[in-house]
Amino acid sequence: MTEEELMLQQLFDEDKLTDKQKKIIVAAIETFSEKGYAASSTSEIAKKAGVAEGTIFRHYKTKKELLVSIVAPLMTKFIAPLVVMDFNKVLDRDFETVEEFLRATIENRRDLLVRMLPVVKIMFQEIPFQPELREQFLELVVKNIFNRVEKVIIGYQEKGLLIDMPPESIARLTITNILGFLFTRYLLFPHLEWDDELEIERTIQFIMHGVGKKE
Amino acid sequence: MTEEELMLQQLFDEDKLTDKQKKIIVAAIETFSEKGYAASSTSEIAKKAGVAEGTIFRHYKTKKELLVSIVAPLMTKFIAPLVVMDFNKVLDRDFETVEEFLRATIENRRDLLVRMLPVVKIMFQEIPFQPELREQFLELVVKNIFNRVEKVIIGYQEKGLLIDMPPESIARLTITNILGFLFTRYLLFPHLEWDDELEIERTIQFIMHGVGKKE
């Protein structure tokens, strides 16, 4: 199974798509990711997919619909597992400490991010310009994730494992560091040599204990 | 003096520009920032500037040259003050503690970021697609800033104010949090109500002491 098919399987119900439809999606992802949405022409995508330009418009009414149909599924896929994350399970059973919870969360999202890298790149590029994507993102991320994460934080605070800074600030800071690491590692400097395990541990250590030296 | 003229003054030697040249730059910044570079047409920019389309190409050979001439000065302006930041002065004279150093650094860069917001947005949007900008960014930020910051960190480590995690990791984590705050605050959720002073203090506290509760 090729790299592309693996990616497709993550995003779509692969079986319902014809061969040419798959090729269009693969070509579109590659082109959008390399040149950006606005700078990608449908003729170029068709050429790269080995398909007539008209074929694209048989399946997608507009170029924008092609973009949205690629990016939108990623958001739900990326968010879904975190939404169903059972609050009590996380707190009481699986993860005794915050460190373990963070380690599991980072590891869990890292796989998906790496596999979906080109689509993730497209997503962040286009969210500022596509209201449809922005709304979907805000709805999913801000309302679902943020509330969910805040509950987890309050739980750990009650167990005395976290300082009593307001949960939304702890959430902001923690998410900033996790996404900041993934962004720096995989989007900003993917070409540098990274010791992933080590850097994840340092990130977790940093989140928990900061960088100030205790007396 | 208008908002736009204030911005221009930051980026250009205002006096050398004719009235129409200024209007072109203002219109280009506005359009690029709103729609993205590739989706902005020169005819639209000309219209918005109240200028003939040919006038743009009298001063800028290509559309890309217009983009670069807007974004490039920002990078040097943004980086320059940090580069000339005297290592010993920072360490021994002005800032006894890391907290004070962080506070001053965040405050210092925040002004500029807020004033330059539209250009900053254009910069981050286009760096992935414009090799010219990417090279300039890497040269300035990675080599200058990163080395400079590492030296400061080593200095504070020698004074026993920072843990002995490798400086490049401390630098990565600290910069992530500062830029992460500014990004979240001004680009991601500028419409939310923020208590800036408070949130900056929390960010600094987080960097220094983490979120783990001490026994």
Add this chain to the structure above:
DNA sequence: AATCAGAGTGAGTAATCACTCATTTTGGAG
């Protein structure tokens, strides 16, 4: 074998693109 719906085609469309250039306007020096 006949039928038919959906997949695929590719030439064609008007609109828009970045850019050119011959010409006119402008503003300051002599």
Add this chain to the structure above:
DNA sequence: CTCCAAAATGAGTGATTACTCACTCTGATT
């Protein structure tokens, strides 16, 4: 005022854009 170089113009360029449509192909059903 005259003069002139730089600034500004806007109609015009060929190329490319997203998208259409009349048509063909394909494979499953009867």
